[in-house]
Amino acid sequence: MAIQVDPALVADHYSRRENQTREDREASPIIHLKKLNNWVKSVLIRIYAQAGDRVLDLACGKGGDLVKWDKARISHYVGVDIAKGSVEDARLRYEGVGSNGRGLPYHFSARLLCADCWKVSLEEPLKDDAPFDIISCQFALHYSFSEEARARRALQNVSSLLRPGGVFIGTIPDANVLVRKLREAPGLEVSNSVYRFRFDDRHADKRFPAKQPYGNTYIFALEDAIASVPEALIPFSALSTLAEEYGLTVEVRSNFHSFIAEHSRNPEFAELLRTMGVAERGKQMSAAEWDAAYLYLAFVFRKVGEAPRSERPKQPGGIYKPIQPHEIVFIPS
Numbered sequence: 001m002a003i004q005v006d007p008a009l010v011a012d013h014y015s016r017r018e019n020q021t022r023e024d025r026e027a028s029p030i031i032h033l034k035k036l037n038n039w040v041k042s043v044l045i046r047i048y049a050q051a052g053d054r055v056l057d058l059a060c061g062k063g064g065d066l067v068k069w070d071k072a073r074i075s076h077y078v079g080v081d082i083a084k085g086s087v088e089d090a091r092l093r094y095e096g097v098g099s100n101g102r103g104l105p106y107h108f109s110a111r112l113l114c115a116d117c118w119k120v121s122l123e124e125p126l127k128d129d130a131p132f133d134i135i136s137c138q139f140a141l142h143y144s145f146s147e148e149a150r151a152r153r154a155l156q157n158v159s160s161l162l163r164p165g166g167v168f169i170g171t172i173p174d175a176n177v178l179v180r181k182l183r184e185a186p187g188l189e190v191s192n193s194v195y196r197f198r199f200d201d202r203h204a205d206k207r208f209p210a211k212q213p214y215g216n217t218y219i220f221a222l223e224d225a226i227a228s229v230p231e232a233l234i235p236f237s238a239l240s241t242l243a244e245e246y247g248l249t250v251e252v253r254s255n256f257h258s259f260i261a262e263h264s265r266n267p268e269f270a271e272l273l274r275t276m277g278v279a280e281r282g283k284q285m286s287a288a289e290w291d292a293a294y295l296y297l298a299f300v301f302r303k304v305g306e307a308p309r310s311e312r313p314k315q316p317g318g319i320y321k322p323i324q325p326h327e328i329v330f331i332p333s
């Protein structure tokens with residue numbers, strides 16, 4: 001049977017994921033990979049965010065990047081995710097519950113929405129929050145490549161909500177690496193001890209014509225993180241061509257291996273590697289985790305034109321106010 005990306009199943013998968021304790025996290029077989037992923041996101045945020053920025057986090061999950069945005073001294077944050085359970089977790093995290101004892105409060109105002117970001121227009125629901133200086137979409141944009149209409153909606157949402165001159169930053173699987181590994185494998189499955197991905201028989205010839213960039217699905221599983229979820233290949237050339245149509249020009253495309261090589265030369269980010277526990281004395285990332293990191297790339301698009309940044313508050317940082325459960329906005333698909 002053909003593998004399909006069903007948004008309801010994706011939402012259900014992420015909603016069900018349990019919050020791990022600190023001990024569980026540290027015992028994870030992919031703990032260094034998780035820390036590395038967080039380091040990549042932190043570096044992107046440190047390079048591109050400026051104090052006072054207004055930020056949209058598409059597919060925000062459980063709000064795992066809230067602290068990173070706080071450190072960047074943004075003034076306003078909007079998180080949107082399709083998984084109701086994750087949005088509720090993000091709400092609690094913003095309130096301080098489960099924040100690992102980090103002192104309250106955050107220094108920015110926030111709103112949370114539950115919506116299918118690749119289906120509904122976010123223009124009207126976010127008209128009072130836009131324009132954003134930065135839009136971030138971490139480890140999620142590939143789900144939109146299940147269908148052309150969804151990929152277009154994703155980029156339409158980004159383009160309409162980003163100010164001219166603003167940036168769209170993110171991380172996605174590196175389709176070139178996935179396809180190369182698939183071609184090197186004897187069958188339709190590729191795995192190591194921490195990840196596994198499998199294409200269905202439609203892709204038995206292992207050819208992915210450039211003119212059919214959508215709906216090339218596979219099942220992906222990552223030890224202790226993703227349990228067999230259908231995903232879609234997101235060929236970067238197709239993404240950047242489509243993005244151009246929406247006034248977004250590619251500025252960075254960097255596989256995690258080269259991203260790490262480039263940015264760990266910067267003393268500030270090298271230090272961050274240590275403080276975030278990616279490079280711990282005596283505890284090395286396993287070869288399997290390093291190989292898994294190679295499956296991803298970081299990107300930056302910039303919206304054409306130039307408009308003044310959103311009005312800066314006199315003091316960077318907005319006004320913190322906890323979000324009540326009934327204040328989460330649900331947008332039906």
Ligand SMILES: C[S@@+](CC[C@H](N)C(=O)[O-])C[C@H]1O[C@@H](n2cnc3c(N)ncnc32)[C@H](O)[C@@H]1O
Nearest residue numbers: 014059060061064081082083116117138139140
């Ligand atoms: C791997 S998680 C990443 C979460 C978060 N961005 C992070 O980096 O921690 C992928 C997220 O994408 C969300 N997602 C998938 N499809 C979506 C859609 N159509 N609209 C909104 N969110 C979606 C999932 O619910 C999940 O929270």
